[in-house]
Amino acid sequence: MRISLDWLSDLVDLPEVEPSRLAHDLTLATVEVEDVVTVDGDVILDIDNKSLTNRPDLWGHYGIARELAAIYQLPLRPLPSAPRPPLVADGSGAAGSGAAAARGLVGGVDPALCRRFAALRFRVDTSVPTPRLIRERLARIGEASVNLCVDLSNYVMFTVGQPTHVYDADRLALPLSAGYTPTATSFDLLNGQSVDLPAGVPVITDATGVAALAGVVGGAATAVGPASREFVLEAATFRAQPIRRATQRLGLRTEASARFEKGLDTQRVDAAVDLFLSLLREAAPDASVTALQDVTLQPTAPALITVDRDFLDRRIGQRLDDDELYRVLDGLGFDVAVDGTTLRVAAPTWRSTGDVSLPHDLVEEVGRIHGYDRLIAVRPTIALTPVRRLNRRPLDRAVREQLATRAGLREVLTYPWVADHLLAATGFDKERLTRFQGAPAPDRDALRPSLIPNLLDAVVTNLRYHPSFGIFEVGTVFGGRDAVPPRHGTAGRRRQPDDDEVLPPTALALGIALVGDDGVDLFRRAKGIVEMLRRHCHLIDLPDTDPASDVDLSDTGRASGGPACAGGGDPAWADRSARLAIRVGATRVGTLALVTPRARRLTGIDGVQVACAEIELTRLAAHRSRENRFVPLPDLPEADFDLSVVVADTVAWQTVEATARQADALVAAVRYVDEYRGASVPDGHRSLTLRVTLRPRHATLTADVIAAARGRVLDALGRQVRAYLR
């Protein structure tokens, strides 16, 4: 909304401060001034409409003037008025004595739509120009001049915030009524646009049909034109909700509807009618005002608030002088009666349509005009009761930090929605996912069931600049439409159950993607990272990796594709030649695998291998402290020896390791060194090099003892896994 300082100067003597200072003070106490511009020697304040949504009184210059008067402790001038014409029939239908009484200006008024409806009949020569001052002021706030009647109506609205509408009385079949369209109909607006009105839209009708969209815009058929001579001014108080609903349904918003939607008080009709009459008399002394009909169904009652003075002091945080307190409230139009320590406050009607109703509102009124900025910062008193274990970081944070520092991966954040082609590439069935309206693109309206699709997209993005890299994301993944009760939040007793809220399942997941040339290397690095997390995040029940060799599991994984979050069956992106299930004890919590060539092709990854892991973090928990026990350092030196043995490809390293470990009581560790295929290794076999560590128990290891142990290890490998020395 634009406010002219020249216009304001009619209403309050502005202080002699720079406009920027005035804008700053108004911003701190009342509404945000976004810009200050000079137009034709006048200064225009551009006010952010969002900061006005709760203040129907500020949608005109008079409301802003009242605020400035309160801020600077200046008197606010009353609005001008002029003698009113004789009243005609009131809401009861009783005839008055005016000339137009016989026909009546106002007919039926639906109380669900309208609290007050006033109509003023007048005659004026339309060749009379709009006074220059009014035209210029309207122009400076961006309103074009139309003709005298319309300009005065607009000027009234921008002064007091009350919309009015002027009809050509000769094109009306009086009286005017306020109600709803009984059936669908079409209607031509005064701007030439035609709209289809469904049944139930609030309208003003005359005897022939719809004359205006109530509170929104007038009709073409009754619009004021150059030939108009006789006029009816409508000044009504429409209820906020029907107008808001109508503008939403019709997609029409106007300066008038914006004001009615905020909730206006009925008393403002008086201010509007009086100002209009005064301006009309000034602009066209020959104008004759013939009749006024005023139907008030439900006048706005002042909000009454009782508040203890101590409450105000405690909430504001300091005790203000009585004088200042009463001056602030009085300046804003509040009536205050003091009864001991209790204040009985009557809010002005322009603040009583929903804006002010509680003692807390008075805290705000006093606080903001006194100046929030002048309040002294108060440190909260902190109870020593611990609210959480401050030495423990949330698990997701520990995971992030370990991945970023120890594993050298870079954290990325991707959107929670996922593109259709990425879902298809990774084997998720979109039809089973949670979807939302208003998506950034029609093919991105599904919420990600896994972090992997968007991570693969991030791989594509970065392959342009980096041949190899490692990234990870920690974020929410969304289950399917089979809703379950919410599972979230910190542990705590749910004091207030809210059983009928049913949310789709969500989980916090970790996704990792490693990119490079060597698939084996990527896979082993990913596996090492997952194993590292178990140790360095102190996870309970270790997510040990073991082969996902279960055929049934992988088949169900491929068939389902959802709705599971991370941790369901084998996902379709996981290549069957290099994949592992990640478990916590017996529970599967994720997958580690090379990405299939198909998924790489469909996501646009070319020329590199990608290893991915996804773990459902929600299922994991960390030890409250530490779980590992100290192992005494050996007194006697250990001894190592390496063995290179040929074994069939069907024998897993895990089996070889376990066999060697159990071969002799002295074996303390068996480590994988490397493997070889080629000369002297038959097809379907590989040569494994392992390093065996012997730990002496009572006496130093001798060459004979080491040789005997080596013999037993070789013997066990030969017998149990048919391994032989290369």
Place this chain on the structure above:
Amino acid sequence: MYDLTADAPPLRRIADIRAEALAAIRAAASPAELDAVRRRVLGRSGVLPALRRRLGSLPVEGRRTVGAAPHEAQQSITTELDARQRDLLDSEPALPRPLDVTVPGLPAGSGGLHPVTQLTDDLNDAFAALNFDLYQGPEISSERYEFDHLNFPAEHPARESMDTFWLTGTDDRHGAQRLCLRPHLTGASVRYMREHEPPFRFVYPGRVYRNENTDARHERAFFQYEVLLVDRDVPLATSKFLVDTILDTVFGHPVQTRMRAGFFPFVEPGFEIDMRCQVCAGRGCRTCRQVGWLEVMPGGSPHPNVLRAAGVDPDRWTGCYLNVGLDRLVMMRYGIDDVRLMHSADLRFLNQFA
């Protein structure tokens, strides 16, 4: 030179050999030079063994005069040689070849946390020091928690202007049955309050979603950080202390702020906190649209209706909300000019943040 042929008395010659050997040892500048001295003096054909051979041919009386002098000379020369050898080795450089110390260091690992995560963690630590709890609300929520419980009247324009992403299939329902991607964090505060006994002090960071057009300053998915303190008496100005805590954490130095009137349905009274633009230090620039101030944090006391919805008696308890737009603070912290980079997953961007 050693005068082996001279007729000088043997004892004097031994003394000369010793003195000259020690001088040569001290003068040796490298292990090779020292080795040459060793060979010349003590080697098989060195001067000292040669002298000792000649002394062997002396008569008994002459040998007695010389006594242990040759052996002592050999010992002291050997000791000195060893000591000098050690010194020379100790002073040798670690590298045999010259090194250009200006060549770049080798990378220590390219891992790192997203700048939003870093700021969230910093703020969590700052509020942990003030004994605030940490809470995570669900990213999918309902109209009940995001609007009804927060004192948005039915059909309040904010329900639309929030431009909420409603879940398909629930948009024709109401309340707990109408689901959305959360448009703000505040709904989570009601969940926390319903689960715990007052007084409360907790923070709840997270990502929120609005159906908006994106540009360098606007995103559909962005991060907020919200703080709620509920206690018997929480004066309005408590929020200033919390604001100072946040800004000091973000920028590492106090930042000038201003607190002004603001309206949100879930607070009464409400306020907005502006901070001095850190790009232009308040002189006015494009970032702050020439006003020198940037709106960073709305807040206020929880509206009595919000406390009631949370099962908290508003006559006994009051509090203070503070909501921070994290993206904007991250942008100010590093001078980032486009909010869309946050979700770009572009390593050229992310690798800049240590």
